[in-house]
Amino acid sequence: MIKGIFLGGHQGQWRVESMQTQRGEPLPAVSHLHSADTTENWQSAGFAWCLQGVTSSVRYTTQTEQAFLQQHQPPLHRPEATRAALIPIRKSAAWWDLAQDERRAIFEEQSHHIALGTTAFPAVARRLFHARDLGEPFDFLTWFEYAPEHVTLFEELVGALRATREWQYVEREIDIRLHFLG
Amino acid sequence: MIKGIFLGGHQGQWRVESMQTQRGEPLPAVSHLHSADTTENWQSAGFAWCLQGVTSSVRYTTQTEQAFLQQHQPPLHRPEATRAALIPIRKSAAWWDLAQDERRAIFEEQSHHIALGTTAFPAVARRLFHARDLGEPFDFLTWFEYAPEHVTLFEELVGALRATREWQYVEREIDIRLHFLG
Numbered sequence: 001m002i003k004g005i006f007l008g009g010h011q012g013q014w015r016v017e018s019m020q021t022q023r024g025e026p027l028p029a030v031s032h033l034h035s036a037d038t039t040e041n042w043q044s045a046g047f048a049w050c051l052q053g054v055t056s057s058v059r060y061t062t063q064t065e066q067a068f069l070q071q072h073q074p075p076l077h078r079p080e081a082t083r084a085a086l087i088p089i090r091k092s093a094a095w096w097d098l099a100q101d102e103r104r105a106i107f108e109e110q111s112h113h114i115a116l117g118t119t120a121f122p123a124v125a126r127r128l129f130h131a132r133d134l135g136e137p138f139d140f141l142t143w144f145e146y147a148p149e150h151v152t153l154f155e156e157l158v159g160a161l162r163a164t165r166e167w168q169y170v171e172r173e174i175d176i177r178l179h180f181l182g
Numbered sequence: 183m184i185k186g187i188f189l190g191g192h193q194g195q196w197r198v199e200s201m202q203t204q205r206g207e208p209l210p211a212v213s214h215l216h217s218a219d220t221t222e223n224w225q226s227a228g229f230a231w232c233l234q235g236v237t238s239s240v241r242y243t244t245q246t247e248q249a250f251l252q253q254h255q256p257p258l259h260r261p262e263a264t265r266a267a268l269i270p271i272r273k274s275a276a277w278w279d280l281a282q283d284e285r286r287a288i289f290e291e292q293s294h295h296i297a298l299g300t301t302a303f304p305a306v307a308r309r310l311f312h313a314r315d316l317g318e319p320f321d322f323l324t325w326f327e328y329a330p331e332h333v334t335l336f337e338e339l340v341g342a343l344r345a346t347r348e349w350q351y352v353e354r355e356i357d358i359r360l361h362f363l364g
Contacts, residue, residue, distance in 0.1 A: 001314075056315050059241070063281040099245040104282070132183075133238050133315040 002055040004129040004141055006086055007034040009047035014084060014178035022162070024090065024172030033086065033178055051088055053129025053141045060104050065114050074122040081125060081145040082180040085154065087173065088131075088138035095169035096132075111164035120157045123150040138172065184237040186311040186323060188268055189216040191229035196266060196360035204344070206272065206354030215268065215360055233270055235311025235323045242289045247296050256304040263307060263327040264362040267336065269355065270313075270320035277351035278314075293346035302339045305332040320354065 008016075008027065012034030019029055028048045036042070042050045058066065095103065107113050117126060125145045132139040146154050158175070161167060190198075190209065194216030201211055210230045218224070224232045240248065277285065289295050299308060307327045314321040328336050340357070343349060 003317075054315050054317070057278045058282055061281055062283040066281040096239045099243055099248040100240055100286070101244040130315055133236050133312055135185075135236070 002127075002129075004053050004055075004127070004143065005036040005039055006051045006141065007036050007042050007045075007047040008032075008049045008051075009034065009045075011046075013181055015181055017177040017179055018175075019177075020175045022173035022175055023170060027088075027174050027176075032181075033176065051086075051131070051138065051141055052134065052136060053131035053138075054134070055127065056130040059130075060107050061114060065108075068118070069114070072118065072121050074125040076125050076127060076143075076145055078125065078145065078147075080147040083146050083148055083151060083154075084178040084180065085142075085144040085158075086176040086178065087142045087144070087158070088140070088176075089142070089170050090137065090139045090172040091169045092171045106166050106169075111161075111166035113161065113164070113166060116157060116160050116164075120146075120150075120153055123147070123153050124157060184309075184311075186235050186237075186309070186325065187218040187221055188233045188323065189218050189224050189227075189229040190214075190231045190233075191216060191227075193228075195363055197363055199359040199361055200357075201359075202357045204355035204357055205352060209270075209356050209358075214363075215358065233268075233313070233320065233323055234316065234318060235313035235320075236316070237309065238312040241312075242286050243296060247290075250300070251296070254300065254303050256307040258307050258309060258325075258327055260307065260327065260329075262329040265328050265330055265333060265336075266360040266362065267324075267326040267340075268358040268360065269324045269326070269340070270322070270358075271324070271352050272319065272321045272354040273351045274353045288348050288351075293343075293348035295343065295346065295348060298339060298342050298346075302328075302332075302335055305329070305335050306339060 008030035010031050012032035014033040016031055016033060019027065030048050034047065039050055039052060061069065123146050127143045129141040129143070131141055144154065190212035192213050194214035196215040198213055198215055201209065212230050216229065221232055221234060243251065305328050309325045311323040311325070313323055326336065
């Protein structure tokens with residue numbers, strides 16, 4: 001289980017290119033994002049916000065889908081993948097009150113969430129962090145990495161996801177685009 | 183989402199009748215369990231350990247099962263339910279590496295976890311707290327409440343669960359039995 005800690009402020013490995021509030025309350029604007037190892041002292045270090053999550057276990061992925069993903073999904077940290085996006089989202093109480101089979105049906109059979117992600121392989125790498133059980137302001141933090149020539153492909157991917165039935169349950173979403181500084 | 187905080191020590195609303203390590207590393211022995219509202223200062227208050235979790239969302243329950251449970255499951259805090267059990271468990275990495283449909287099949291189609299629980303209705307009330315994403319030493323804390331005359335029924339329930347295929351993935355389990363002091 002990998003922990004993801006993202007600090008927004010005026011220093012970090014990533015320069016913030018844009019922050020768009022898709023739905024709900026915005027996050028304070030920052031110029032840089034720091035991918036950190038610890039949440040300790042983030043406030044005294046001058047950061048404006050701290051978001052965290054854990055990779056946890058898969059919630060909807062079947063054995064067949066998991067085998068396909070493990071074989072085909074691109075890795076993070078490719079040297080050419082100098083663009084990234086951090087997209088924190090929160091879903092509604094109506095979503096979380098649904099039974100497991102209802103959420104699975106909306107997620108994949110109706111919204112094709114996993115299938116859509118694979119259409120951007122191998123250009124777009126992705127890691128999902130779960131945050132809801134941690135009492136965080138967002139339920140999920142999704143981290144994407146891609147090369148500059150795949151910006152349009154990435155735009156199509158997030159556009160397709162936002163048009164799904166699943167996204168009707170998203171009540172807060174911030175889309176943060178980033179350039180790698182090293 | 184309800185938070186469950188359980189402090190083991192020498193004071194609390196529940197007297198510890200027994201603590202049995204079913205598998206894995208034991209927890210330090212205590213005489214009392216305190217169901218708390220906060221994790222703050224539990225060490226300076228003299229408690230030996232603190233376990234916490236959140237009710238979160240259902241992971242395996244289908245719509246049909248959820249409707250049945252909502253209609254038939256007994257509530258907590260019944261005045262006659264003066265016996266309780268807190269059973270923290272941790273499952274193996276092999277369990278968490280399984281895909282969602284594989285875990286569901288072992289959990290219910292093969293092990294009848296939900297169905298077994300309903301055989302103890304309305305005698306045994308239950309609340310599940312998820313702890314894995316919180317970085318806790320256990321993945322789940324399950325809390326059960328029942329009247330003294332249903333001790334045998336409860337024993338049969340936990341015995342049946344421990345005999346399932348699902349339980350082969352349990353690598354740590356402590357069974358803590360409690361009497362209500364008020």
